[in-house]
Amino acid sequence: MAELATINVHENEVVDKVQVVQSRVEDVELPEKVDIIVSEWMGFYLLHESMLDSVIFARDKFLKPEGFMYPYKCILYSAPSYSPELFKFWENISGIQMNTIGQLYRTKYTGKPEIMELDPKNILSEPVEVYQFNTKDVQLKELNNISKNVLSECIKNGHVNGISLWFDVFFHASNKPDILLSTAPVSSNTQLTHWKQTVIVLPAEKPVVKTEKVNYNLNISKNESNPRHYNIELSFLDSDESNTMDTKTAVDEKKEEFRKHHNADSDYDEYNSGSDD
Template identity: 45%
Template sequence: MGDSQYFQAYEDLEIHEIMLRDRPRQEAYCNAITSNAAMFKDKVVLDVGAGTGILSIFCARAGAKTVYAVEASNLAAIAVDVVRENSLTPIIKVIQQRIEDFELPPTIDKVDIIVSEWMGFYLLHEGMLDSVIFARNKFLRPGGRMFPETAAIYVAPCSVPALFDYWDNVDGVKMQSFAQLLRAKRSSKPEILTIGKEDLLHEGIVMSWIDLHEVSPEDLDEISLKEVVPVRRDGSYQGLCIWFDCQFPTHDPDGGIVFSTSPKSPQTHWKQCIVVLPSNACEDVTKGEPIAFGLVMKRNPNDRRKYNIEMSLLDSAEVEHPLPCDCIMTKCILTKAHLATMEVDN
């Protein structure tokens, strides 16, 4: 998808309706900004990909002196109206421009804070983080703040009842033969759907942790993981679930606001990204059994806004296990017991 197509897609008002009705999304940004009003007081803020302008309005209400709301699509005209509707035109300057083409006024050297809602499916889809990094490198003063400031991608083996169990009984009719063909047709790309917390076979491990103050576009070109995790409950291993969390800055010593798209959190429009196993690779697993897998996210060479996601099934006997490991393999049980004995001796 080229930039022109990407920005045109975001002129669809229904996309913005979905985002604005996403209460976890809205509440996370609103609370992160308004609860940190001291950070925004009399500051200059840059909103990258401002959309309808609602994040810019949160910043202005938190006390920002000036907010530059940069939006490349024609939605900028709507943002102008929304800002005017809320009597914030003197503070919020809406600019219809790609952030890569934007320039601050000569009287402004750098901005104090950058806010952006840049996250896509599985965090990185759409590649908007590249634009946020560009803005950070060019416009953010040393010591300035990023909202959000960190992000993490999680992965866990899971069951996928919507694609498997549902077809066991469709009004009393078994339809797994149909379901197998359906899954095969849709197997070329991950599924974006919602699963329940009860469908997770593990609490999830971090595939990638991103510091928005340090990350570069090159760091995002490829992310990979090889891991072994112990199953936490009996169930059906039918795929891998991918989700993300974002954390906002805070002065609170007890920690800031964390926004999560986990199956354990309230549902968002991002849902979860599911890499579905082929039917012949699915299996019933028991608590403590090890599951080994590899996962690679790599930029599509023909479209930097998209990623190719590849999963590999690994032999748990051949992959190095974490220490200590809670799985039921004999070597892990013995290693865990040995480590426990050493702790007692110390």
Template identity: 40%
Template sequence: MEVDDPNDLYFKSYEDLEIHKLMLKDEPRNTAYREAIFNNKADIEGKVVLDVGAGTGILSIFCAQAGAKKVYAVEASSTYRLALDIVRENMVENIVQVIHSRIEDVTTSQIPEKVDVIVSEWMGFYLLHEGMLDTVIIARDRFLKPDGLMFPESAGIYATPCSVPSVYKYWENVNGVHMESFSRLLREQAYKKPLTEKVHPDCLLSQGEVVSWLDLKEVTKEDLNEIKFSHVAVATKESTYEGICIWFTCTFPFQKGPSSVEPVILSTEPDEPETHWKQTLICLPNSLKVEVGSPICYDLVLKRSEENSRRYTLELSMLDPDEVEHPEFCSCYMTKCILANAMLEKYERGQGDGAE
């Protein structure tokens, strides 16, 4: 039986106008890119830009408006036709050249020069879903000048334990009906397949920790095959531990100097304005009560699928706090950490007392 090419299915999915409508109505997303581009106007004026996965062409048009000399807008799906219309509608067709192709198939006659800037909105759920960063890496290695800029230039994945009332608490009373049986099936499903939904900041049980930090000028495709993260989180409130919340941030270049501004950061953290990415939730099969100071230990693995390189499996393993090494200055309530912190504090005070 002939199996559809995952890449063909991926590009086909982006012919759906509803997907582009969702992205174009994402105000934090659009604002972050526009501000980042215009804040770096001096590095874009008169320069050559490559827009990878241009979609409707909005980022290409931002660059043209910021003074780019030439913008190559590469789009593999049939959405390129819409991009052509929007480019003409904004009267920048003398600057923006829409190319209907995959980056891997672009020829030197289509892009005959190295570019000064690469701009791309490649992020998927939990950052890596859809695997489009692979394409950006290929574009970087083929077309970007050694001193060129990337928008964004770095990205981070974060995680923290959380409660998940939409899967647990809500089903305790649905208009007077207890639905634990339904909730149990929902949890089993949500444990096998992560959820995408808005998480209220009050549901987070501790500070977010960096799972992975990617420098987009240096990262390789091989670096993305598997990301492993082990963590001892410490609960900052009395609540229920019901899952792991995952989000990402992207940081854009910024001009350094007397008139420099803070770098633009696009964040999908729960306490930031909602984006179409929302947050990713891995749910536990059972709810666990935690107190202030409770250690929550887990391993998280993001692994590229062997069948479809555009997809990842997310594996969560709960660990026994007694059997894992806790970080220095761990603030959990376990005796070994309390004693270790007391000894460290005593040692530091001793150093201070002996100082001349």
């Protein structure tokens, strides 16, 4: 990429204005502070791969006090969702029961979050803000562990088989409203981002009705052995409401841990390839 950027600089005859540095940002030395830092650091569910760590390093070392970060405001959202493609295929195939195979398939899915395209009509509640931060002042220690009790109320009848995550980021615009980049579920006639949505797949599907409560704790923490990875833990919460989702039918022993087992870089390459397979 640095080589292509250098070629582009020469093609546009701005060699006297633009300098391309091919290096890890942690190894770069600059003669002076900078006015703006622009970085596309966002991963799946916003934090995947922890590339923001390097951006924070660059901010603390290079950015002027009055400088700007692009993007600057970041919000992670969550909502219960339904993904028919996860389980329906294995329920009954031309009259042949496939329950055992279907259960094995469910077990496979619950080992790691799935990156997939969700239909907006299958989002079963209004999105709830899980975490918000500003890249101008967020500190590394704040990103080590993020925990949120999410209290959702279903807006329609349906089935829950996953908890979905997506994010919005905002960019300053001079004398105009902020520019929004959203990775929320979109209709088929709207352009989808490569981030799609992240779905924490549940071991069992649960029917819900309008106004029913789906309450859970979402914990996102850095992996101790590999700080570039995050572990995601989902726990359903008890509630005094009689129509609250039964936690023991939703997850095994009330608590199920979902971890990214695969190499972060290989996962990113797979989903960034544009393949929907």
